[in-house]
Structures are given as C-alpha cells and as structure tokens.
Amino acid sequence: MVNRRAQDIRRLNRFEMLRRFYAADTAKTRQDLASETGLSFATVSNLTAELLDAGVLVEAGHAGSSGGRPRALLNLNAQRGALVGVDVGETSVRTELFDLSLRELAVHEESLARGEVTPEQVVELIETGVQAVLDTADLPRAHVLGAGVSIPGLVERERGVSAYSPYWAWRDVPMRDLIAERLAMPVHLDNPLKASTLAELWFGAGRDADPLVVVTLRSGVGAGFAFGGTLFRGLTDSAGEWGHTCLVLGGRPCRCGRLGCVEAYVGVNGIVETLRYLAPDDPLLALTRQEDRLLSELAARAATGDAVATGVIRETAGYLAAALGSLVNLLNPEVLVLGNQIADHLGEHLLRDTRAALADHTLAQPLSAVSLRLSSLPHDAVSRGAAAFAFEGFLDDRDVFGPVSRARSARARAKAEAIAED
C-alpha cells in the first residue's frame, strides 16, 4: 500500500537542508540553503523557522550586505543536546557520544565474549557505555536527546524488535524497549547496514548521491540503498540482502545453507576460501578466527608485492566486480560506496582491482554513470549512523515539531500558500 503525506515531504526537506550544514561546516543564509537544496525560498524560510524555534539552528551574525538588506546567517546549534550512537557488533559494543553537529565528544568500547550473549548482557553493556561517555564529556544524562542502537541481523524498526540476530540466535527480542527503559531516553533501533548507509548519505562518500548503494564487507556482506535521499527498506525491512544473491549458481556453499551466494566469495570466509585455493599451505590460514589480523597481514603482504596476497586480492576483486556489476546494471546508481572491515583493510588496492574488473561485468551506460568509492567513514560509520537515527527521531518528535501553533499560523499560512503556488 502506497502512502504519502505532506508531512513526509516536509520531513525529507528538513533533512535535506540540515545536511547542508554537515556538508560544509559554515554558517549559511536562507538564500544559500534555497540555492543549495533547490527548495523554494518560502519552503526554506518555513523549515528554518521551525528549526530555530526548536533550538536546532541558531542565528550566527549576518552575511556582508552588498547594498541590499543584510542577510541573517544560520548555523547548527551544536549545544542544543547530545546524541548517542551504539554499534553492537559480534565481539564488542561501541558507544559514541556526539553533539548536535555530529562531532564526536567521547567514545567507549566494551568487548563481548564470543558465543552466547543474552539481550540483558547487551543492555547492561550499553548502559555502561553511555555512562562512560557522559562521564568523559562531563554531561548530564538529561542533555542527551536520544540514542540510536544498531543490532546485527534483521531488525524491524517500527516495532523496535531484533527479529533475528545470527550471532546469538535471538528471535523477536524487543530490544528498543529494553534499552530505553534502562537508559531512560528515547531509543531508535536499526541494523548496521541501514546505519552505515545513513552515515554515508548524511556525512560520508554518498553525500547527495541518488541513487546511492553502500556495500558493507565483513563476515557477512550487504548492500544498503538510498533512493531520493531516503533509506530504502523494502516491505518488511529486509531489503539489502545482497550477500545472499546468487553469484555462481551451484557454486561454493554459503553459511545460509545455499550455494554460490555473493557472501561465499567476497565476505571474510570467501577471501579465506580463495586463499586456501590459491595457497593451501599459506600461514595466514591459521588466522581464520582473527579476521582483522588476517586482513591486515594480507594487505601488508600485498603492499610488498607478495604474489599470493596480490593474487587473493585480484581474485576477490574479480568476484566483487561481478557482484557489483549486477547491482550497477540493476539500479543504475550515481555512487557505489565500499565500506566496513574488508574495505578498511584492503582499501585502495581492492578498489583499484575492482574498478579494473568492473567493465567486464557492467553495461557501458550504467558503468559510465557510476562512481565507485571507498567509505570515507571507516572507523565509526555504524555508530555515527545510529546517532543520525537518533537525530531523525528527535526531529520527528511531535512534541518538538508538532502541528503549527496558533502563534505561528500567519507565517505558516504565508508559507503554505507560497508552496501551493510554487
């Protein structure tokens, strides 16, 4: 069922405008914002009025007048409140504190034992992390506007539920409410793929790109999409399972029980398989449980020209290019970002080999349209994206941006009319 309301577009335009302040860390006039977003001046005036009322924007002097009226400069009010972003991973819980301009104030990491982890343990580690970052930044809990929490696996955002988490076999755990009760603040739940994609869209290599594809490469691999500046979720929040699309029908066995999935070639286990095939006695094969060390040693050897390591990267890039070529043919994106563990470690080398192989798997027209890039947020894309979810949640809060008040109705009417005649 398709459903659109005027409030949805106002919400999108609000983010569109706020993003301009992240894109360039400078104050802007309403005229700047209108010309940068393509929104009408009337729309920008209304949106900035709301954000000024809510304290999210502040006036920051005036732009040099060239004869006409001086124009007010606006900027983000970083001190309006803080945002928490939490990345629950397989082996650690990373908690970051940001100000409202998404500058990092403090970070805390707790490690997580491999194996069985209960929801209650994770909730406690998140609480520990939040208290630690608040202590470091010397801020009271009441200053926090909300927390975004990324939980691996399938998350149903609206219900706030971890529907399925592969590491711990959680099913239908109401994590949002469990965490919100413990932290005593609004909590927004999503998964690492969605958080990374939002982070790239707001702050990273995918800023302003439409369509945007963000590919995350670690044990599991996925593809996050943003169309029209909004995350694409699919009907039941599970869009992006690129790792389990078919690359080689009847090919390598995948963790999911099927054969030939993309993940079995370009995830960490896929890279290990390729290494095992090319050099069955290579000492790196002893490091299969230490993924970061394995990848960093592979990168280090490749940097010295080692034949096995360069061969593994070239082969992996070939598989990756075939799988990415399918995405490019299908979605004709403007930007395709490679991010997460594998991209962080193998970086430019993997990018170069993948770019070289991409033409073998992509039609000429969408190939010439796409820009293939490494993530520019290698270390905290997930927690930063989670904090962005918390910011979205704050902006959506009806208590902050409710129906226009009587006092503002004259201005709203003028604006609405201007929009209607736009």
Place this chain on the structure above:
Amino acid sequence: MVNRRAQDIRRLNRFEMLRRFYAADTAKTRQDLASETGLSFATVSNLTAELLDAGVLVEAGHAGSSGGRPRALLNLNAQRGALVGVDVGETSVRTELFDLSLRELAVHEESLARGEVTPEQVVELIETGVQAVLDTADLPRAHVLGAGVSIPGLVERERGVSAYSPYWAWRDVPMRDLIAERLAMPVHLDNPLKASTLAELWFGAGRDADPLVVVTLRSGVGAGFAFGGTLFRGLTDSAGEWGHTCLVLGGRPCRCGRLGCVEAYVGVNGIVETLRYLAPDDPLLALTRQEDRLLSELAARAATGDAVATGVIRETAGYLAAALGSLVNLLNPEVLVLGNQIADHLGEHLLRDTRAALADHTLAQPLSAVSLRLSSLPHDAVSRGAAAFAFEGFLDDRDVFGPVSRARSARARAKAEAIAED
C-alpha cells in the same frame, strides 16, 4: 543530487487518487477517496477540485445520505479526451486508442520487416496506426490529449531520445520530436520495460504494491521497479537491466558478450539452449526464429505431460527462481509480477514450477513477504503503459494544472493550511 518539491508530492498524490477509479470502476465520494488513499480530506478536496476544473473528473450524482448531508459522487470523465499508446516492437508496431478511463477504443497493428529499420519508417507506421485507430473510433485528431510511445532499448525520457536500440543499432535518435512533429500532438517516449511496469502499477497485478518488481520475459529480459508508487529509473534511466546481472559466473555466453547473464538462461534463447541440452534432436529446435510458435508448442506439449517440454519448463523455472530469489533478497518486494511473451505462453505452469523452486533461493523472511503473480495484462501491457505515460504527461501539463488562479486562491489557501497542519 536529491531534489524534492511540493509539486512532486502533489503529482504523486493525484495519480494515487486517480488510480482508485481504475481499481474499481465505480463513482466515489471524496470521503471514499480519502479513506482509500490515506490522504487527508483536505488534500483530496483540493486534488478533486483541480481535476474537476480540468474536466478529468465529473460529478456523478450523490451517495445515499444516511441523515447527514448528501455526498457528491465523482467519476472519471472518459469523454474528456483520448490517449494513444504505441508499442514499437522488433516485428510490429501496435497502436491503441483509449478513452480517459483507459478503456480500449481501437487497435491497429503494422508488421515490421526484420533487419534494418529506419527511424523514418517507424514514424510513418506510427502515423498510419494513429490515423487507423482514429478512423475506427470515428474521432478527430484534436480529441487526442497525447501519445505515449515505447521504443525498445535504452530511452532517455527527459531528452526524448532513443539512446540505443539493439534491434536496429539506433543511437541517439530524437524520436520524440520526430514523432510529435508527424502526429501533431504531445508525445512521451519511454521503453517497454518502463511502460509494462507502469501498466502493472496502474491497472495490473501490481496495483498498490510497494515495492513492486515487474519482470518482463521475452528475447531480452528486464526488471522494472516501482518504489513509493513511482517508477524507479536510476541516474540515467537505465535501471532494470536484470537480464545482464550475473547468474552463473563464467556460464553460458550472452548476446551482450559476457558470460552467465540471467538472460542467457531465462530469455527465449536461454529456453532454446536448455531444450537443446535436454533433447538435442527435438523438432521444436527448428522453430528458433518463430518465438511465439515455439513457446506455444512447448506449452501445448507440456500440457499433455510430454517429458521434454515439462523438463524444459522445470529447468527454466529453476534458473528463473534463482534469479528472482536474488531480486527478492535484495529488494524485499511486496509483489513480483511475471509478464510478457514467455509468461503469456507458459503461464501457470511456469509460475507453479518457479514458486516451488523459489524457496531454494530466497531467505525465509523476504520469501514470506512476497507475492509472485502472473501479469493480468498479457496482451497490451506495453501500449497501455505507453498511454498511461501520455496521461501523466497531460496531467503534468502546466497549461492544465498550472499555478493556482486568483479565483481559486481562497480555496487553495484553506487547503494548503489544512495540509500544513495535517
């Protein structure tokens, strides 16, 4: 660059509302429309006012009052004008005339010689077709509001250009202007994939589905997408090249010069290859240049339980399920429609086998969310979709739905305010 304006959402809401009249061929009150679309009553009132002013809707009596005020019934004004839809295929040019409720008034088909066909020849055949359908329906040319024309291959809609047409090796032919000049009416150019997808979204098996995936199966195969009720085009109008996504890395050679593309398994040539593999001496292999006859004989034999024919369909369904499973994992659609030549001929048999195999290639969660269906518009999806493009073009026409006039400004203000406070 992401860009959204209030006029875009108004346009989407207008289509959303009009679609209700196609969905059920009955008159509706504004209250019906509000509850069926989820739009506010104020938005519906404004949209219907515009459409009444433009003559697209008419009043059609009143709904039985149950004590309160009688409520006006509205319906499409089928006589407001006619729409032309043209499907330029590899072997024929099909021209259809519709009234504004998209009921077919007349159809005309001209065959096209295989081999070299010039743009000028196609333009002449379209003109012949348009004159023929107008003669049949006994309507003057001035009654036509516009024509939608589908040209195979890559079409850049905004520029009105056939960027690349594989059958005739056309490159960058400004077909829209050539046709518009000859027909003396507004012309909207697009390709068969986009036209079929729009037809399924407006009138067919994909009505109201979001996300919607429409897979077209003939010599070439493609996947059209509609997200949020709008066609998804990608950055340069080439989204949907599913036929050239990789199914078997290093597999069968494809027409595009690559190996293992989906098209090489599930397009007509793919089916022929599978037949050749299973039964190298089968008499059907003599019919490779007569695709419709080959497919209908294959279907007829399968209906009698013939082992080769049922084997070919089962095998094809297996490849199709693997390729569709990737789409389902990636996009988590609500509805997936199978359409065009192969789906028309092999119909329920292919659908049944594909459904049975889909679970082997799809994750449980998106599998349980998706509904796999045959097109309900088998014979004229492309020309009907092309006519829908012409209708969209008419509705977008600034002369019809321009900025609100002074006379309507009071009503518009009331409405805009209502939206702003929605």
